[in-house]
Amino acid sequence: MLLDEASSRLDPATERLLERALDRLLVNRTCIIIAHRLATVRRADDILILESGHVVERGERAALAADPKSRFAALLRIGLGADLDSQDTAPAVPLGVAR
Numbered sequence: 001m002l003l004d005e006a007s008s009r010l011d012p013a014t015e016r017l018l019e020r021a022l023d024r025l026l027v028n029r030t031c032i033i034i035a036h037r038l039a040t041v042r043r044a045d046d047i048l049i050l051e052s053g054h055v056v057e058r059g060e061r062a063a064l065a066a067d068p069k070s071r072f073a074a075l076l077r078i079g080l081g082a083d084l085d086s087q088d089t090a091p092a093v094p095l096g097v098a099r
Contacts, residue, residue, distance in 0.1 A: 001031040007040050038079050047072050 003022075007015050022031075026043070035041050047064050049057040049071050057064065057071045064072035 001026070001029055002034075003031060003040075004034045005036070006033070007035065007037060038075060049075075 006022075007018055010018065022043070033041055033044055041047060041061070044061050047057070047059060047061045048055055059070070059072075061072070064070040065076055067073055
C-alpha cells in the first residue's frame, strides 16, 4: 500500500477517521507513507528522510527518534508532530514504512 500525503488538507475530525481506518487496513500489510506531517509517520517502523531528492537518513523510527544527532529527531524537536505542510518548503520529507 502506498500513501502519498494521505492526511494533507484534512480537517481534524476527518483525519481521525482516516487514522482509525488505516489502523485496520495496515494489519499484516506493508505500507509506504509519504508525509510532511510527523504525526502521519508515527505508526512507521522505518523512516527514510529525503532532502532535494536524496536519501540523507534511514533507520528504525524509534532509534532515529532517540538519537539526538539524527535529522528525524531534529524534525521531532522543532515540529513536535506539527503540520509541516504549512511551510513553503519543508527542510526534509520523512517517508515511513509500516510492516
